[in-house]
Amino acid sequence: MEKIISIKDVTYTYPESKQPAINNLSLDIYRNEWVSIVGRNGSGKSTLAKLIDGLIESESGTIFVDGQEVNEENIWNIRSKIGIVFQNPDHQFVGATVEDDVAFGLENQGVPRDEMVKEVDDALKMVDMQDYKTRDPQSLSGGQKQRVAIAGVLATKPSIIIMDESTSMLDPNGRKTVLDLVKQLRDQQDMTIISITHDIEETELSERIVVLRSGEVVKEADPKAIYDMGSELTKYGLEEPFSSQVASLLKDGIKLPEGYLNEEELIENIWKLSSKM
Known part of the structure; x- marks a missing residue:
């Protein structure tokens, strides 16, 4: 299998902290794989996402995304390959209407207007939100907002989608709808999914689960092998x-x-x- 992300001996410590948030971590993620990264709060999950996207810079080690090292020289090219769906979609909204919001990433990439209109319509159709394109994003339900956030990511055609606790504010039905949508989209096109979550129930669709504790990989296996740990999962801050x-x-x-x-x-x-x- 071809590696799309390769993390080698990476360490990162927040300025106000004495303990590293990510501690000499190495991890490979493969093209078109669905990986769930799990662990208790403070285990380093979101920090790892920020390092992959170049939002923060590691103090040691290397990260390669699609063959390019994450550094100042390559950062914009790397970010064009990654879409992040955050926990709270309100933090991603910048437009007055749904279509304005989905177009934002394309505007940043300098996409011509005619092409942009088509890409926005296509992305909204993918998430079944085309009938809401003139609505104010703040008038939508939580699940609808998250669909619009996903459409904004899809419009830029990333090869990697990072879902950073992106269903944790939804009710069970909304959560299932969003996860099923991501699965359906991944089945339709080549896409690597990195799902960051503290909820073990959300990992069932993934092919591999990586468990973090104190910024280190302590376990990685297919979902069934992880679930078979049963009550032992609680020592990693996870519910059975x-x-x-x-x-x-x-x-x-x-x-x-x-x-x-x-x-x-x-x-x-x-x-x-x-x-x-």
């Missing part, structure tokens, strides 16, 4: 998946298969066992 908690409560009464079961698999197994009783 809900279905695993339910399975633990039921295990004395009924015999379930070993290892992690998602909610659908758990319901199916309980149904099969109850139908045999």
Whole structure:
């Protein structure tokens, strides 16, 4: 597999801190991979995103994005390949209308107006928000705002999307809608997704989970292997998946298969066992 991001021995300490936020961290992310980076608050997740995008500069080590080193010389070219969807979409809104807001990144890139209008319409169609393009972004629901924020990122055609706690302010339905949308978009076009979250339930769509603690990678594996850690996840500040908690409560009464079961698999197994009783 081809690496799209390569992080080698990177350390970063905030000016007011004695402890590094990122401590001699190395990590490779592959083209078109969906990676979830998880850990408790303060584990270094968002700091890592800022380092990848060149918003802050590491004190040691190197970061390469799509073959280019993140440095002053390459920074604008690298940023054109990365789109970030933040936790609070209100912090990303700069336009008076939805279409103005989606056009903002394209204006910064100097895209001609005729082309810009088409790109904005295409991006809004991708997230099913084309009927809202003349609306004030502040009049939208939380889930709709996040869709517009994603459209603004998609319009610039990045090869990497970083979702920095971007569903944490949404209700469960809104969260599922946004994650399903990102999955659908990724299925349609080449795109590397980096999902930064403290919610283990949000990682099910990813191919690999990277667990951070105190700025270091302490575990990386496919989702099932991480979920199989069960209650051990709490030592990394993560909750055990809900279905695993339910399975633990039921295990004395009924015999379930070993290892992690998602909610659908758990319901199916309980149904099969109850139908045999």
